[in-house]
Amino acid sequence: MTVLALLALALALLPAWLALANLLALRGKPGAPVPDGLVSILIPARNEAGNIGPTLAAALASTGVPIEVIVADDHSTDATAAIVSAMAARDPRLRLIAVPPLPPGWTGKNHACHVLAAAAAGRHLLFIDADVRLAPRGAAFLAGAAVAAGAALVSGVPRQVTASWGERLTVPMINLLLLGYLPIALMRRLRDPALGAACGQLVLVEADAYRRVGGHGAIRESLHDGVRLPRVFRTAGLATDLVAASDLATCRMYTDFRQAWAGFSxxxxxxxxxxxxxxxxxxxxxxxxxxxxxxxxxxxxGAGSLPVAAAALALSLGTRAAITLATREDPWTIALHPLTVALALALQWNALLRPRRAGVATWKGRTYPAA
Structure with a gap:
């Protein structure tokens, strides 16, 4: 038991040290606005009538940089297009475009983003999900951060809103993995594709670089743009960066445990x-x-060393607490941390070991052939 406790302590030390280093690296990174550079805010939307109105209102309230907002209606069967059209009639900065039928070999979101990029005129393209609410300074900060860092792609994790216990037990793993296991200082020094990371909810790219590397077309079959897209940029020798984004946007990804399990799977x-x-x-x-x-x-x-085991537990919970408070997530989830990680591992093992079917349900009800 003592040997296991020492192992647990060593394994808890790694994310504790990395989280501290990463939080310090992300703190206070300025990001100067780019007043003469248009930012195209691009939103793929498929059956998003419940989200699209507040998302557009937040995007259109952006300050500090000129913007255009383009929504790609991806064959919605609800009122998404009607809501966007009504808002576009009142604000010329907003446009609605229709996504053509999905070509073979593409996933839905990547295709919609590809179509959006082709219609955009901005120096920077800011891709956001339809459930992301930008803060007024969000677009300007990200564009400024990209210029200041010389990065072709900049991303960050919006503040994650979790209203049900199913969300609280799953969503916090995003920031734990990113801040506890990615060496951000090393990522900024090296162009190694393996160090590339982004959050697909909020990704800003330099338009010329995006088109040069193939954009979403280069990852057309992928279901994980947050992992794959920055690696495409890095493979081409371009820099990517991460910023603290909890003050730049908010997002509620899922509404219950079932949705969260399916989404992460x-x-x-x-x-x-x-x-x-x-x-x-x-x-x-x-x-x-x-x-x-x-x-x-x-x-x-009575079995094992209490001081060593308690130190490991304190480090683990302390790491989670530091990340939770820094990213402004729900503090009530800190005590659930061991269960959150256990559930995440169960989800991953289930995804790896379950029989692969002929197709898997993915973005907004579409099915794609299993890889």
């Missing part, structure tokens, strides 16, 4: 759920965040 195979990666991640995440709690319980019952 759909792109698991392009993330952690690979035969090589998942055993390593199971050791890192399970050993550093799940194991400390049962070790503390065992030590209280």
């Amino acid at each position: 759909k792109n698991a195979h392009e993330g952690l759920a690979t035969p090589r990666a998942l055993p390593v991640w199971t050791l890192l995440l399970g050993g550093g965040h799940v194991l400390p709690l049962p070790l503390v319980i065992a030590a209280l019952l």
Whole structure:
């Protein structure tokens, strides 16, 4: 038990150290506005009648940089197009375009983003999901950050709104993985594609560089643009960067556990759920965040070293607390951290081991052939 406790302590130290370094690296990065550069805010939308109105109102309230807002209606069967058309009639900065039929070999979101980019005139293209609410300074900050860093792609994780316990048990893994396991300082120094990372909810690209590398067409079959798109830029020798984005936008990804499980499962195979990666991640995440709690319980019952096990648990919870407070997520979820990580690993193993069907449900009800 003592050996296990020492292992858990060592595995908890890694994300604690990286999270501290990353939070310091992200803090106070200025980002100067680019007043003479148009930012095209691009929104793919498929059956988003419940979201699109507030999303457009927030985007159109952007300050500090000239904007255009383009919505791609991807064959919606609800009132999405009507809502956008009514708002566009009142604001000439807003346009609605229709997405052509989905070509073979493309996933829906990538195709819609490809169509949006072709219609955009901006120096920078800001892709946001239809459930993302930009802060007034969000677009200007991201464009300024890209210029200041010399980066062709800049992204960040919006403040994640979680109103149900199913969301609270799943969504916080985004920031834990990004801030606890990606060395951001090293990412900024090297162009290694493996260090590329983004959040697909909020991605700003330099338009010329985007078109030069093939844009979303280069990842047309992917379900995980947050992983794949920055790697395309880095493979071409271009810099990508991350910024703290909890003050720049908000997003509510899912509304319950069922949606969250399905949503995170759909792109698991392009993330952690690979035969090589998942055993390593199971050791890192399970050993550093799940194991400390049962070790503390065992030590209280007389088996093992309580000080070492308690130190591992304190480090794990402290790391999660620091990330949660810095990203302004729900603080009530901190105590649930071991269960959150255990559920994330269960989801990844389920995605890896479940029988692959002929097709898998993906973006807004579409099905694609299993990879």
